[in-house]
Amino acid sequence: MPLTMTLDTSCVIAIVERQEVHPLQALDELVELAEAGHIRLQLAEAYERDFERFRRDEKARVDRLRFLASAPIEPRRAGGPARFDVSRFDGVDVWASETDARLADELQRILPGKGSNLSKRHSDADHLLAHRRSRADLFVTVDRTTILVYANELAELGIVVIDPVEAVIYARRGLE
Numbered sequence: 001m002p003l004t005m006t007l008d009t010s011c012v013i014a015i016v017e018r019q020e021v022h023p024l025q026a027l028d029e030l031v032e033l034a035e036a037g038h039i040r041l042q043l044a045e046a047y048e049r050d051f052e053r054f055r056r057d058e059k060a061r062v063d064r065l066r067f068l069a070s071a072p073i074e075p076r077r078a079g080g081p082a083r084f085d086v087s088r089f090d091g092v093d094v095w096a097s098e099t100d101a102r103l104a105d106e107l108q109r110i111l112p113g114k115g116s117n118l119s120k121r122h123s124d125a126d127h128l129l130a131h132r133r134s135r136a137d138l139f140v141t142v143d144r145t146t147i148l149v150y151a152n153e154l155a156e157l158g159i160v161v162i163d164p165v166e167a168v169i170y171a172r173r174g175l176e
Contacts, residue, residue, distance in 0.1 A: 003174055004040040005030065005167055006078060006131040008141035009050040009123075012043070016067045017060065022142040026164035030140070030171065034072035039171045042074040044130035046123055078134035103157065104129055110153045111146065128159055140167045 007030075014022040015031070034041045054061060107125035124146055131139045139154075139161045141147045147154075151161045162170070 002037065002039050003138065003171060004042060004134070004136040005138045005140050005171075006042050006044060006127070006134065006136045007073070008127055008139065008143055008147065009043075009047050010141050010143040011164065012047070012064060012067070014142050016063050023164045026168045027142075029168050030164060031071060033168075033171050038175055040074060041072060042078050042134065042136060043068075044127045044134075045077040045079050046126035046130060048077060049126070050123055078130040078136065103132060106157055110150050110157075128154065128161075132157075132159055138162055138167055138170060140164055 010022075011027060013019065014024065015027050018024060030039065030041065033039045051061070051064065054064075104125060107128055111124045111128075124143075128139060128147075137160065139147075139159060140163070141161060142163060144163075147161055148163060154161045
């Protein structure tokens with residue numbers, strides 16, 4: 001069974017906008033590995049909420065939609081625990097179990113949410129909750145300020161968070 005990696009919204013943005021401050025070669029290689037069937041890539045339902053909040057540039061929205069339509073990313077998003085006033089009723093989020101609720105509390109303790117917008121404040125935690133619920137292997141992000149900085153604390157919760165370069169190394173090991 002190939003490794004399953006959950007891509008953070010930051011990875012999709014970096015790929016589509018060709019943001020050279022991020023490891024584009026590694027991100028592109030992850031896409032190629034998924035196209036070849038060596039790994040599986042998925043997004044969390046929280047990606048859809050992030051996308052809905054992104055309204056400043058219609059061309060960028062279209063570019064992201066075009067990329068996702070052709071990218072080797074699982075079409076069904078990984079669902080996390082539902083949040084009132086955040087989750088969509090027609091989405092894939094589910095009622096939280098006691099385990100989900102405890103993990104959500106721990107994630108909120110580790111990842112300080114910002115702002116008054118509920119969706120934005122819980123976004124990072126919701127990505128990680130969906131990742132964990134889906135039993136994916138690795139959470140891949142280029143977000144060094146709000147997720148990767150907490151990689152050790154997240155690992156203690158059983159959530160492996162890595163950057164794209166490390167993800168490629170993991171994927172290549174699986175091919176040996």
